[in-house]
Amino acid sequence: MADDGAPGAAPLAHFPAGDAVGVATGSLHVYRGLPYAMPPVGPLRWRAPVAMERWAGPRDATRTEPACIQPRRRPGSIYDSPLGRTDEDCLCLNVWAPADARDLPVFVWIHGGSFIWGSSAEEIYDGSALAARGAVVVSINYRLGVFGYFAHGGLSSRSSEGISGNYGLLDQIAALEWVRRNISAVGGDPTNVTLAGESAGALSVLCLMAAPAASGLFQRAIAQSAYMISLPALSHDQDGLYAAEAEGERLAAGLGGLASMLEMDAQTLADEALRAGFSPSPVLDGVHLERQLVDIFERGDQAEVPLLAGYNSGEIRSLPVLVPKLPDTAEGYETEIRARYGDLATRFLALYPSSDMVESTLASIRDALYGWTALKLAETQKAAGLPAYLYLFDHDYPAAVDAGLRGFHACELPYLFGTMKRTPPLWPQVPDTQSEADLSRAIGDLWISFAAGDVPRTGEGVTWPDWTRNGQHIRFAATPEIVDGLSSGMYAFTEEVVRRRRATGKTPWNWNVGVAAPRPGSEAPAR
Numbered sequence: 001m002a003d004d005g006a007p008g009a010a011p012l013a014h015f016p017a018g019d020a021v022g023v024a025t026g027s028l029h030v031y032r033g034l035p036y037a038m039p040p041v042g043p044l045r046w047r048a049p050v051a052m053e054r055w056a057g058p059r060d061a062t063r064t065e066p067a068c069i070q071p072r073r074r075p076g077s078i079y080d081s082p083l084g085r086t087d088e089d090c091l092c093l094n095v096w097a098p099a100d101a102r103d104l105p106v107f108v109w110i111h112g113g114s115f116i117w118g119s120s121a122e123e124i125y126d127g128s129a130l131a132a133r134g135a136v137v138v139s140i141n142y143r144l145g146v147f148g149y150f151a152h153g154g155l156s157s158r159s160s161e162g163i164s165g166n167y168g169l170l171d172q173i174a175a176l177e178w179v180r181r182n183i184s185a186v187g188g189d190p191t192n193v194t195l196a197g198e199s200a201g202a203l204s205v206l207c208l209m210a211a212p213a214a215s216g217l218f219q220r221a222i223a224q225s226a227y228m229i230s231l232p233a234l235s236h237d238q239d240g241l242y243a244a245e246a247e248g249e250r251l252a253a254g255l256g257g258l259a260s261m262l263e264m265d266a267q268t269l270a271d272e273a274l275r276a277g278f279s280p281s282p283v284l285d286g287v288h289l290e291r292q293l294v295d296i297f298e299r300g301d302q303a304e305v306p307l308l309a310g311y312n313s314g315e316i317r318s319l320p321v322l323v324p325k326l327p328d329t330a331e332g333y334e335t336e337i338r339a340r341y342g343d344l345a346t347r348f349l350a351l352y353p354s355s356d357m358v359e360s361t362l363a364s365i366r367d368a369l370y371g372w373t374a375l376k377l378a379e380t381q382k383a384a385g386l387p388a389y390l391y392l393f394d395h396d397y398p399a400a401v402d403a404g405l406r407g408f409h410a411c412e413l414p415y416l417f418g419t420m421k422r423t424p425p426l427w428p429q430v431p432d433t434q435s436e437a438d439l440s441r442a443i444g445d446l447w448i449s450f451a452a453g454d455v456p457r458t459g460e461g462v463t464w465p466d467w468t469r470n471g472q473h474i475r476f477a478a479t480p481e482i483v484d485g486l487s488s489g490m491y492a493f494t495e496e497v498v499r500r501r502r503a504t505g506k507t508p509w510n511w512n513v514g515v516a517a518p519r520p521g522s523e524a525p526a527r
Contacts, residue, residue: 101187112199129418
């Protein structure tokens with residue numbers, strides 16, 4: 001356990017990895033920038049993370065270490081948060097623990113950001129409020145972009161397993177292994193770990209539920225706005241995607257070859273890879289991810305853990321890059337849908353009518369990516385005899401409404417973390433009212449009671465039903481409400497579309513929706 005010392009003194013934690021001096025903040029002890037693996041630099045670039053030896057002497061854990069190297073976000077992004085320094089040497093984590101912690105549940109957070117952007121140290125992810133509810137909270141960095149998900153035949157040939165890519169996923173596993181070995185030093189229970197993430201962090205959670213090397217490292221999972229898209233195979237075209245190695249070799253050819261990339265300045269490489277269109281993604285490498293996630297979950301081969309999952313009502317409103325150009329008229333919209341969906345067009349138009357093409361398009365993409373995934377996860381959990389707690393975040397507040405961002409992607413995060421005053425500069429400001437604070441408290445109660453191993457419940461007595469038992473979910477509006485009917489026909493329709501696309505093996509099944517859906521016979525590998 002951490003040494004308290006004199007009142008107000010800096011806490012000293014005796015981690016097996018080495019001693020660390022943190023900061024006492026109220027009733028919490030906070031340790032920042034703790035390394036969980038060797039710096040992935042020089043000869044360790046594009047290598048699996050290497051375990052560190054025990055560091056010598058007390059480590060200063062009072063300041064945040066650099067975020068992982070990443071390009072700048074798109075101008076005007078509401079998600080653009082000041083990161084401070086970035087560095088290729090970034091494999092570290094942060095810990096918030098109650099000062100008197102003893103065998104508390106551990107909540108491990110994986111940030112989102114399309115596998116390109118983000119940091120465990122962003123203020124919106126501050127773990128203080130969650131830890132104060134009775135948990136040890138951990139947030140982790142992992143390699144991003146070209147550093148985290150670059151596959152190449154030359155890298156595969158130097159690997160003992162004959163694979164490449166998935167370095168970011170392996171970082172996440174290494175961080176979980178660090179937690180298992182070290183977290184009891186600050187009062188966390190290493191046998192009671194909840195793995196949680198949002199967006200790309202939630203897709204990471206699904207990958208870790210599917211990865212054999214992560215088995216046993218966590219006992220519960222939370223997937224917020226997860227998207228179970230088709231993933232590229234390592235060495236062959238599959239499901240409408242080019243082989244990851246081929247895409248990596250295409251990138252390398254434009255950057256002077258693999259040897260040049262191994263020597264290139266890290267920031268330059270991150271920027272050039274994004275400019276060249278490199279799209280980082282977990283890879284089906286046959287070792288860490290053996291099959292498509294949907295196949296793994298359908299077979300019941302995912303980690304046998306309870307799952308909390310859900311999505312937001314306005315996911316796509318803040319993600320305009322996902323919205324295709326629409327026809328000029330309702331008739332043109334219907335013509336496109338009928339040409340692309342064939343005998344399923346009538347069902348599509350019933351769900352997403354031409355009377356409001358913009359709203360229908362936003363809804364159809366939301367459902368194909370996030371809604372279908374949440375319900376697919378619940379269905380597969382039910383088939384495996386495992387609990388699933390589902391939610392829809394459908395909460396509005398004035399600044400978000402005024403910006404046209406009702407229920408936007410990630411808008412639940414400041415409520416979960418209690419960081420409504422610490423959002424990025426362009427984020428629609430959450431009002432400082434009692435009702436918003438009450439909703440935040442309720443969400444934090446639900447997530448942490450789930451992490452504790454209990455049925456999720458709020459301090460006001462709202463109990464979250466297991467969807468697999470009665471089909472009910474929580475809708476977060478002004479207050480949490482227990483309701484029926486999350487699907488409203490959406491799931492059955494999308495499941496049929498996905499089933500047909502999977503059967504052909506020639507097209508991805510989630511990104512191409514509505515007027516961007518492939519015309520029959522036009523399927524080809526996608527970049």
